[in-house]
Amino acid sequence: EIVMTQSPAILSVSPGERATLSCRASQSVSSNLAWYQQKPGQAPRLLIYGASIRATGIPARFSGSGSGTEFTLTISSLQSEDFALFYCQQYNNWPTFGQGTKLEIK
Amino acid sequence: EVQLVQSGAEVKKPGESLKISCKVSGYSFTSYWIGWVRQMPGKGLEWMGIIYPGDSDTRYSPSFQGQVTISADKSITTAYLQWSSLKASDSAMYYCARQSVGIVIVPAGILGGMDVWGQGTTVTVSS
Numbered sequence: 001e002i003v004m005t006q007s008p009a010i011l012s013v014s015p016g017e018r019a020t021l022s023c024r025a026s027q028s029v030s031s032n033l034a035w036y037q038q039k040p041g042q043a044p045r046l047l048i049y050g051a052s053i054r055a056t057g058i059p060a061r062f063s064g065s066g067s068g069t070e071f072t073l074t075i076s077s078l079q080s081e082d083f084a085l086f087y088c089q090q091y092n093n094w095p096t097f098g099q100g101t102k103l104e105i106k
Numbered sequence: 107e108v109q110l111v112q113s114g115a116e117v118k119k120p121g122e123s124l125k126i127s128c129k130v131s132g133y134s135f136t137s138y139w140i141g142w143v144r145q146m147p148g149k150g151l152e153w154m155g156i157i158y159p160g161d162s163d164t165r166y167s168p169s170f171q172g173q174v175t176i177s178a179d180k181s182i183t184t185a186y187l188q189w190s191s192l193k194a195s196d197s198a199m200y201y202c203a204r205q206s207v208g209i210v211i212v213p214a215g216i217l218g219g220m221d222v223w224g225q226g227t228t229v230t231v232s233s
Contacts, residue, residue, distance in 0.1 A: 001168075032210055034219040036151075043201055043226055044143075044151065049208035049219030056221070087151055091210065091217035094167050095141075095153035 002026055002090050006098035012106040015078050021101045023071040023088035032092035035064055035073045038100075039084045047086075048073065075103075108132035110140075110202050110224035117230045118192050125188035126227045128202030135183035136160035139205040141220055142176060142187045146198040156205060156215065157185060165215040192231045199226045 003026040013019045023033070031051040036044040046055040048064035051071060061076040075082055083105050088098040113127040128140065141156040155166035159178040166176070178185045185202055203220035210217055 032208070032212070032217070034208065036220075038151075043203075043223035044220075045223070046207070046219050046221045049221075053208065055207065055219065089151070089153070089219075091208075091219070092212055094214045095217060097151040097153065099150050 002029060002093055002096050004088055004090055004096055004098035006086075006088055006101045008101060009099070010102045010104060012104050013078055014106045015080055017078055017106075019075040019078055019082075019103055021073040021075075021086055021103070023066075023073070023098050025069045025071075025090055028068045029090040029092035031067045032090060033064075033066070033071050034089045034091065035062075036087045036089065037082075037084050038087065044087065078103075080105075108204070108222050110204065110222055112200075112202060112224040112227045115228040115230070117232070119233055120192055120194055120231055122192050122231075123188070123190050124192055124229065125186050126200060126229065128185040128187075128224050130183045130185065130204075133204075135178075136180055139216060139218075140178070140185045141203050141205050142174075142185075143201045143203060143220075144170075144198045145201065145226075154187070154200075156217075158216075159183075159185065192229075194231050194233075197229060197231045199228050201226045 005024045033051045035048040038044040052064045111129045139156045142154040144152040154170045157164045202224040204222040207219040
């Protein structure tokens, strides 16, 4: 099983600032990586797939980068609605998710 | 509008069987894989398996193989997740989701990003 490790577990950032979330795979997953956002009481929402491709309707302030084992999700200027849980998921083999990063308001 | 609408919350006893559903509308049901994801209370996401309704090709995560059954009925554009004998540890939120973007063919199957999700079905198993 490919283990996905996200860091930090909790990230405190002020609105308008940049947030950088990290995801590391225990072995290479090429670019077969997605990022999801989940708000309390809601289903996850796809943000990024193919490591860097924004899903339909996702604002340009969300960007993904990386390949192999190291990946980053960047939110360039945080809006109030962006604060949530974020998960990375590899789908290079049996899909696995990271444990999540909680993005909270500083 | 693409929609996945799941069946309502369930409360069951250990040992009982259960089948929850995911009704699809707004796109060709037989053309995209649908997956199931578990989220235990206060925990993260776990990918359970996927089905291609076009030919009922089904793949299970090794962690869930033999524990659940995924199926689909093309005539009513509905996917299912079922248990034959529930355990307390099956208590969780279950999501169905369409897998349709960034598709790659890998040893585990045909995989990709999950771009449309159902609202979730809460399953509670308690004596």
